[in-house]
Amino acid sequence: MRAVLAAPPPTLLVLAKAPVPGRVKTRLTPPYSPEQGAALAGAALADTLAELGRVPAGRRLLVLDGEPGDWLPPGWQVVPQGSGGLDQRLVAAFAAAPPDAPALLVGMDTPQLRAEVLAAPLAAAARGGVDAWYGPAxxxxxxxxxxxxxxxxxxxxxxxxxxxxxxxxxxxLLERLSAAGLTVRHLPRLTDVDTAASAAEVAALAPDGRFAACWREFRTARQVTG
Structure with missing residues (x-):
């Protein structure tokens, strides 16, 4: 019991791009315009940050490519992304986390994520014997x-x-985790928002979020002008 009480709370990391037209969600264009793609990306990021704000954590780090805007909620520290390919930027994100507490990193592409999905496996009582957490897409x-x-x-x-x-x-990645001898806890499989089809799927899974509201607005606009 003492070990559980003394266990440090986790660090939450979000790797994201600022929602700038033409720089985010380019695979949504077409049918969406670059401005609509950026709006959907911003809504997805806002949903993600809000939901992770409900997960108990010691620190919350937004590892950001770009500049923060008024969409950034309180309680998040902004850390600039490193340079290089995605693998190098992921390494730099983990290097920014305190080494004495577990760290879990997610992206901005799963606005259907719910706090409970992470809060339970990251709780101190559930972390015994776990070396890594892996969420398949x-x-x-x-x-x-x-x-x-x-x-x-x-x-x-x-x-x-x-x-x-x-x-x-x-x-x-799973092969790397196994080769390193790490005990892995698997998280639920989720769909990333990458295409118009996956955007529709994710909006249906989380109809009350900002992302779904933004998606419905653009769908309605296409129907009116179509």
């Missing part, structure tokens, strides 16, 4: 990665050279 990638003992060296070992944005990304 339906496209073969991953939407979450957590490390019980984060740090640059381990992150480099796990992530550098993993082919990103392919249908094998998640499988390769």
């Amino acid at each position: 339906t496209d073969g990638g991953f939407w979450a990665l957590g490390l019980a003992r984060p740090g640059r060296a381990l992150a480099e070992r796990l992530l550098l050279g993993v082919p990103m944005s392919t249908d094998r990304t998640g499988a390769v």
